[in-house]
Amino acid sequence: MATLLIAFALLLLTGVAAIALRAQADIAQRIGQAGAVLGSLVGLGAAIAVLCGAKPALLVLNWPMPGGGIHLVVDRLSAYFLLPVFGVSTLTGLYGRSYLSKQGEPANAAGSWFHLNVLTAAMALVVVARDGLLFLLAWEIMALAPFFLVVFEDRREAARQAAWIYLAAAHLGTAFLLVLFVLLGNRAGTSDFAGFAGVLHDDPALSSTVFVLALIGFGSKAGIVPAHVWLPEAHPAAPSHASALMSGAMIKVGVYGLVRMLTLLGAPQAWWGWALLVAGAVSGVLGVLYALAQHDLKRLLAYHSVENIGIIFIGIGVGVLGLAYDLPVLAAFGFAAGLLHVVNHAIFKGLLFLGAGAVQHATHTVELEELGGLLKRMPWTGACFLIGSAAIVGLPPLNGFVSEFLLIYAGYAGLLLPTAAAAAAGLTTLVAMGLIGGLAAACFAKAFGVVFLGTPRSVEAEHAHEAAWPMLAAMAILALLCIVIGFAGPFVIPALAGIVSEASGLPANQIGASLAPLSAALQVATTVFLGMAALAAGLWIIRGWRLARAGVRRAPVWGCGFPRPTARMQYTASSFAQPLVSQFRLLIANREALVAPSGYFPTEASFTSDSGDPFLRLLFVPTFRWFGRLAARLNVIQHGHIHVYVLYVAATLIALLAWVSL
Amino acid sequence: MPGLLATIDVVGLLTCFALLGTSRIGACIRFLALQGILFSLVPVIAHDDGLTVRVLLLAGANVALKGMIFPAVLLRLRTRAGFHREVQPYIGFVASILFGIVALAVSLGLARELHPALSHAPFAMLEAAIFLISIGLFLIVSRRNALIQVIGYLVIENGIFVFGAITVVETPLLVELGILLDAFVAVFVMGIAIFHINSEFGMADSDRLNTLRG
């Protein structure tokens, strides 16, 4: 625990120092960065120590705040979720200063380190807190700190709007958690998590209520449809490394909250599992569909976070169903898949956001239609981004594939079970994963292809430069992790057993037993991939040798006889996605305006597509408008006539007197 | 001496109706003065335990205040502000009088409700107090002219005074004086307020004061 406290101290002190010295932006930035990196590394050490079998760290202090206490525990589950938190924050810290060098006002940039480090500390505190009030406090701080990062470019109206949507969503989510913890605290008579388990175990009604509250409260943080609307607004507005931290770590804390609650809720009911499964499937599919429709790189990535959270929820849902139907194998697979994907997503989503940041830093835009041909100009960034894309699509042999393999296999395992319900769950999983996989591939083919391949679509892209070394280093480490975990899958899965057992409440050895055959299978699969890689390498060498003798020329590509293909002739992102988008027009519902060329000598033609979030546009904004109009009606009682004001006083009095006399 | 109380009651009620019925502010002020003097006597009569110095003192102060000082202030204000009649109140004079009758009936009923709880309080005065309060409120709500609103407030004051005098057997002198002082200051403050408003707006029709809304 001491190490963790040191990490907190480092993060907070340097953060405060950074904001205090914001006048000397450069020094402040150095301090903030140092604190972020060192503090996160220390914290990472603490987490790894616990995961490596050190006994759970514990800290209990008296907190004079009534109805609360300071109770921190770092058990395996917490430590596991500390990995993305501290891991990602280490690298974002490493990345941040070079990135901020040309972004925003220097003072803001310096101050942003405070919010960044506070965010990290708050996330860690949420993950280790075992007291309702402490948890809520940390949760709220964790919600507030990114607010200042989202509003980073505060001169832009869009950023302020995004910040509003973000914090409003976060706070409304917290409202449910407030009810949750107050309810539990009231029943249990204590705000300590240990006390909650007792009252929940033998009260299904209560635990169902708590589950619903948790699903909404934590789901909104994690970004489950329809509570996802803040992600695509907040992530593009924030500095890219902040987006990486939010998307890589913060939304995982939402998942953590849900998992932690599940451990307290006692024997789960089947419909919880179904709720999670359906929520996950819907979020996964809609998330990737909306991503497909985007032409802003960071919005696209944000929607992919929704998708991946969906995948995680599917995993947890399958796990809960496994527990509910008393099918431990299914439970093990589900939880293992979900939890593994938590870390995997943290890795490749962090990588992708950092990559997007590098692109933004180099070209000052993330608008797909203005990019292109960057692979030649920033090869290393391109390579890392390619690996990240392949990983998030779930292609073998990268880490994304491992968790999706687990999950799809869980689906198949469900199929083989006699219970029709389990089979149905399995089928749902498979269909969802199938759709998600295919669509994600399409989406990232578009993203990578349009950004890094072909010819530049704008002058900025034309003159893009490779990112600075710290940024490259951060991305390279993450890319490396994608590959390593991909090949180390067989050894990663057994390591999950202990964490899964804490999450699912099943004995570790039983889980180990049910996971063992899978890791064996993955071992074989890995050898296949190694063979494949070797074959590819061989073929590469051979064809190189042949071509060396046969000779290579360069020529313009075939353009129906048009000799000089220009950037404007290239397939655009929108046109690339158009077939799929129009296929799912019903769900995506993005507004398109087409001015078609007409006549023999067409003059003007234009096509614009607005991919604003349908839920925001068709559900939330109208609701808020309606509420605003409703509230405006109140105006009539405050019309400024003093006589009537006095009459109010009299009327209230008379009403009360009448009420008591009756 | 219930007979005396009854007389005070009746005359007091009539002053109320006069206030409701007349449009001329000067008249209103005079009726108010009369009313004040009348009801200032109530404690002297109501207290069957003889006339203590304290009671006399209070009564005297009241008469002085409500019978002379307030009217003086108000009349001065009227001339300074230069308005002499209430033009078209929200609720017309006839309607006001009708309201007065209804209010009278209601306060009779209410007094009958309350009397058992306040057994030692003379019924007539109880009913009068309630009636005064309701009329005062009505004046504030139904008249445009700020001055008449002040008058309404003072009618309420009278009602409260009567109510206190008949219900509470003995309150500390300090309190009584404090209350008097407050009424005193209140009238002055309101007077100054009206003066400022008048000098700023050129008139003191409080229904012009409705710029602040929402």
Place this chain on the structure above:
Amino acid sequence: MNPQNLVAPMLGLLLAPLHVGVINRTKAFVAGRLGPPLVQPYRDVFKLLRRGAIYGEVTTPLVRLGPVLSIATLVAALAIVPFPGAGAAINFMGDLIVLIGLFALGRFATVLAALDTGSSFEGMGASREVHFAALAEPALLIALATLARVTHATDLTAIYGGIAINTWVHALPALALVGVSFLVLELVENSRIPVDDPTTHLELTMIHEVMVLDHTGPDLGMIQYGAALKLWIIGLLLVGLAPLHGVDPWVAGVAGLFGMTVLAIVIGMIESAMARYRMTTVPQFIVGAATLSAVAFIVLLV
């Protein structure tokens, strides 16, 4: 692994082009032409491999990597798909997931290679490819899921090894539907008529062909060989449905070869008999396949 396991992949590597040759021959026969010799595909591949290469001006090494990777993935896939009688070279639980993963990887590589040229035609082809693939992937998953449910196994060898006569007797409708959807997938994944015409020369109507429009020399050779391999692999998934459980390996193997030939002829017939669908009707076609296998699965559940 013992040498006998290498039979299946070897057969695939050797016979896949021949399989294509049979299709072309059939089409020629129906059309009343003599048509190219059966070994023509081999000749083409070798000819292309000897050629030099031309690359677009904006291309990066990715365009070179694409064909190599797709070949590699297909060979790997070949190693885990069982051949009747011979089984697969490698089998492990969940290898069907790996199969799908390999297809996805290969496709991703080719698509990126296409986009790398920066040509609008390649872009168009890539867009269509990913579009149809995105729909085909769930279809394949569900079809395999149905088989898994039927045979209570999660690795291809066990699944295909477990299909006996009475399996068909018990799960006739399911297996039939799965068969049909496999046939559709065979046509879709390899962009044959009625989905795409491998021999067309109008860029705007092409899918796979237009993606590889600017590939030349050895790359094109590898792509064509790869296409043959993919045709073979998915064909195996279909032919493998034959109830050969417990049949003597040699007989089964021969039956398998026979089955592949029949499949080739059937495809040839279809290609000669049918016209291309309009691009907009293709998705219905694929979703139809997915629906078939979904129905099959639900039939199993009830």
Place this chain on the structure above:
Amino acid sequence: MAPAYLIVALLAVPVSGALACLAAARPRQVLAITIAVSAIVLALAARLCASVLSGSLVESAGGVFVVDAFSVFHLIVLALVFLICSLFASVYFADEGGAHPFSRGPARRFGALWLGSLAAMILVLVSNNLGIMWVGMEATTLLTAFLISFHRDRLSLEAMWKYLLICSVGIAFAFIGTIFTAAAVQSGGGVGADALLWTRLAAPDMRLDPTLMTFAFIFVLVGYGTKAGLAPIHSWLPDAHSQAPAPVSAMFSGCLLNIALYCIMRFVPPARIALGGFADGLLVFFGVLSILVAAGFIVFQRDAKRFLAYSSVEHLGIIALGYGLGPLGTFAALFHTLNHSLSKSLAFCAVGRLGQRFGTHDMATLSGALRHDRLWGLALLGSVLSLIGAAPFAIFMSEYQLLRAAAGAQKWVVLGLFLAGASVVFVSALRHLIDMAFGDAKTPSSPLRARTASYAVAVPALAALLFLGLWLPPWLVEAIDRAAAVLGARV
């Protein structure tokens, strides 16, 4: 100095200060006097608090003045916030040139009224006799009226007139309520002399006539409730707060409203004795009503000070709700009183100062505060975030305590309504806050001298808000507990 004399001193110091102001030669002196007086008052209050917490009651002038834990808590809050407001007044008026120069005459007037109202409020808090308490309350109304119309322009005069008339009527009702209480005591057989001493009224052996006590509490609630700004009788509040000079608005929201509520609470123990949960029910009802009405109004506010005023309605509603929710709720309410007074006065100061810069309080125009005035921008951001209940600020904690109380009382509907109202406030206020704090200012801001007093106001207040949100000092818990104990639990 013996505690008994402390009370007298508490009354004497402001009064003499007020007189001194009338005699002051220069505006600067007036401001200095106000600051000095409120500092002394704070010191005295602290000393008194210490002796109350060590003993139980502090009496003076033969029991006319009595201070217990409940009143001393409010006394401390009053003194603290009043000091903040006085400090800010020195900043505010120093730059108040132009149409309304802060010349000698106005300065004297301000100082006298300002300290006079302080004295009146102290009188309310220290008087044992409910009648004298009423006198003090009425006095605050009369004294503060001219503080609202300090600038004597049309709008402020209108606001002042509304405040004066509505509150006078309200206070009149409160007096009727007081009389009813006395009557209730008498018909309950109590002696008349000390019928209005709350020290006697709160005694558990007190026998009160339930009917009269019912009437009494209703009149008191409506009467003082008007002053405290509970919906639907809050109508004067937004006008007065928006038109008064910023320091005055700050003092209104930070001190006056609490004190009005304090007056109501003095009647609650006897009401509980006579009527059980009746009083609590009414408090909960009006609390929730205020929260919802205020939330509705906040949705469409444009003027920053009006927004803050409605937020005061909301928070007074929250406090009233807390009082109605039993011991835990009372604790929450008192804690919330402190937090709200700090946040709200700071917010008014910030808006006032920024208003001086931007020449407007329109939230659409007043934007980019952080960029133009770091200190007050920060103060605005922090205080409003605190007001809308964002952690780690203090109000989040007191609202959490309130939720606990609601849950403890099994009032789930109330809890839901409260959360709904709070959420509406949060969402709609946040939109304005973001633009005010971060926006890209369209109006050029006039440069003002950065004054050290500004830091003395903003920094400690912000620090306190932050600190109380993270850590509640045990002695404060002790003080609040004692104060809550005075009111006792629901019967």
